[in-house]
Amino acid sequence: MILYIFSGLLGLMALTIPVGIVLFLLGFGIDQFFTPFPLIRGLGQFVWSSSNSSTLIAIPFFVLLGEVLVRGGVAAKTYAALDRWLSWLPGGLIHANIGTATLFSATSGSSVATAATVATVAMPQAEKLGYDPRLFSGAIAAGGTLGIMIPPSINLIVYGFLTETSIPQLFVAGLIPGLMLAVGFSMMTVLICMVRPELGGESRRYPFPEMLGVLVHLIPIFLLFAAIVGSIYRGWATPTEAAAVGVGMAFVIAAFSGGVNWPMLKESLYGTMRITAMIMLVVLGAAFLNFTLSSAGLGRELRAFMEGLGFTPFMTLMVIVLIYIVLGFFIETLSLMVITIPIMVPIVVGLGYDPIWFGILMIVLVEMALITPPVGLNLYVVQGARRGGNLSEVMVGAIPYAVLMLLMAFLLIAVPDLALWLPKNL
Template identity: 35%
Template sequence: MAPFIILSLFAALAIGMPVGIALATIGMGGIALSVGPGAMMGIIETIPLSVTHSYELITIPMFILMAELIVVSGVAERLFEAVSIWVGRIRGGLAVATALAGAGFGAISGSSTAAAAALSSTSIPAMMRAGYDPKFSCGVVAVSGTLAMLIPPSLALVLYGIIAEVSIARLLIAGIIPGIIVTLAIILTVQFLLWRDPSLAPASNPRRMADKIRAMAEIWPMLLLLFMVTGVIYLGIATPTEASGLGAAGALLITVMKGKLNWSTFSDAMSRTLRASCMILLIVVGAKIFGVVLTLTQITQTFVATVSGWDTSPYVVLSMIILVYLIMGCFMDQVATLILTVPITVPVILALGFDPVWFGVIVVVTAEIGMITPPLGLNAFIVSRYAKRPLGEVFSGLWPHIIAHLIVIAVLVIFPQLVMWLPNTTAN
C-alpha cells in the first residue's frame, strides 16, 4: 500500500493539484484503506483543530504581515538604492548591492519568490541602464532572492520547525551565520566572474559621504526593526511568536511614520497576508493528515531501521539525503519538498546522531538551489518574466552561483559549528 500512496501523491502534485489539498486528499484515502472510512472520519475530525490550535503558528501570519507593511511603507523599495550608493566604488557595485539587498529583503519577507520579484523590479533596470551583461545581471538577481529562505524571519525554517517539532527560535538564530556566508558566496562569485571577464560590468563611480548618510536615513527604521526582532529572540526576551507580533507592530508604525497607511493599503496588506497564511496553514493540516498515513503504513519506521542498519559512514547517508533534496528541488516546489520529506528524513538524521537544527539549515540551503535550477527554478522564471529575457539565458547566468552554493553546503557539513555556534549561545 505504501508505494501506491506515495506514487499517488506525486501524481497529484504532477498534475498541478495544490500541495495542501493533495496531501489531505491522498492522506484521507490512505487512512481509509488502512483503518476503514469510519475511523478515517474520526481522525480527520480532530486534526484541523489540533494542528491550527498551535501557538507557534501565529508566527507565520505575523511575519507575513510585517513584510507586507514594510513593502507598503516604501522603505523596501529604497533598500537597493541605498546599498548601491554605499558600494558604488566597487567594480560591479550594483551586482554586489543586489546581493546585499537580497539579504535585506530576506530579512523582511521570508519568501524567496517575493524577494526575487522585488529585486527584479529594482536592480535589473538599474544594471541594464549601467551597461551590465544581461545574463550576469539576471543570475545575480535570481540567486540573491533565495536568501529569503534562510535569513530570519525565514518561513521555510519556521515550517521546518513546526513539522520536525524543533525549536523555531534556535532555527531562526541558526540561519544568521549561514545567511551571511551565502551572501558572501554570492559577492565572491560576482567578483570572480568580473576578474575573469571585466566586460560583464563597468566600473562604478564613488558617491559622496553626504549621499551615503542621506541613503541610510531612508532605511534606518527598517534596519532597526530587523535587528530588534532578531535580537529579542536571541536574548531570550521574547519567543519567535512574540517577536513576530512585535515586528508586525513595528512595521505598522513605520508605515504610519512614512505617511503611507490608509484604508486601501492596509486592507490590501491584510488581504495578501490572509491568503498567504491560509495557503500555508492548509499545507500544514494536509501534512499532518498525510503524516498519519506514514505512521499507519510504518514507512518512516521501516526507512529509519533500514538506514540505521547500513554498515557505512553517517556522512555517506547524509550525502545521499542531500542529493535526493537537490534532485527533488529541480522538479518540486520547495514547500512541498519540506512537507513530504522532513517527517521521514529527520528521524533518520536523529538516528545517525546529527543535530536536527543543523540539518534544518542544510535542508533550507539545499532548497535554495532548487529555486534556481532547471526545469522548475521558480526564481529563474520570475526574473525572466520581469527582465523580459529568455529563460535559458537566466539559467545560464546561474550556474556559477549554483556551484558556489554547493561549496557552501560542503563547508557547513564539514564545519557544523558555523551553524550551531549562535543558537548554542542564545538565551532560548
C-alpha cells in the same frame, strides 16, 4: 509504501493539483491501504488541533510585515542607499541587489517575496545602465533565496513546528550560514566580473557626504531585525509576539516613508491572506500526512531499510543530500520540506545528527531548488519582472550561485559548528 508516496506525489502534481490537496490525498491513501483503523474519522479534530497553534500564528504576521515594507516604499529607499555604498565593487549595482535581498530576508521571511521585491526595484536600473541580463537577473534570483535562511524565516518556523524543534535556536543557527551565503554571492560576482568585466556594468562611486546621508534609510531595517530576533532569542517574546511587534514597527517605518494609505493597506492585507492560506493548506496537509505515515510505521520501515544497506551514517547523509538535490528540480521549496520532513528527520536524528543543524542544511538544499529549473520559483519571479528576454537567461545567470549553495551545503557537513556555534554560545 515509499514507492506509493513518491509515485503518487509526482503523478498528482503532474495533474496540476495544488500541493496542499495532494498531501491530504496521499494521507487518505495511506489511511486506506496501510493502517489498521480509519484515521479519517478524526480528521476534523486533527486539523483543528494542528492549526490551533500559537507558533503558526506567527506566519501571517511575518507575511504581513514583508508586505507592508514592500508596498510602503521602504524597498526603493533601501536599494538606493545600498547602491551608493556597494556599487564601487566589480559588478556595480549587482551588489546592491544582493545587499537589499539580504536586508529584506531579515524582515520578510519569504524567498519569493524577497526576489520579487528586489527584481521590481532593480530591473529598470539594469536596462538603463546596460548590465548583462543573465548575471544581473541570476544574482537577484539567488539573493532572494536568503529569505528562507536569514531569520525570521517562515520555512524555519514550519520546520520547527513539524519537528518540535526550538524556533529561536533555528533562527540563530541560520544567521551565520545566511550571512556567509550573502558574502559568497558578492564574492562570486566580483570573481565573474574580474574575469569578464563587460558583464558587470560600470562601477560607480558617490561622494562620501552623500553616502553618509543615505544611511538613515538603512537604520530602520536594522532596528526591526534586532527587535524581532533579539526579543525572540532573549526570551522576551515568543515568535508570534515578536512578529506582531514587527508589524507595528513596519507600519511606523512605512508611515515615515510616506507609503501608508488605503490602497497600500488593502493590497498588503489581501496579499497576506492569499499567501497565508496557501502556506497553511500545505502545512496542514503535511501534518496529516506525517500523522498517517507514523501510524503506518514508515519510520520503522525506513530505519530497517537503511540498516540493511550497511551504510555508515555519513554515507546515508550523502544519499539524503542527493535526494534533496534531485527532488529540488521538480518540487516547490515549501512543499519539498513538508513532504520530506516526516521521512528524513527521524532517520537523520536516529543517525546521531543534530536536528537544528539538519534544519539549516535542509534550508540550503531547498534554497538551491528555488533557482534550479524546471520548478525554481525565483527564476519565474525574476523573469516576470523583466521587460522581454528569455527565461533561459535567468537560469544561466543563476548557475554560479547554485554551485556556491552546493559548496555551502558541503561546508556545513564538514563544519557543523557554522550552524551550531551561535545557538550553543548565546
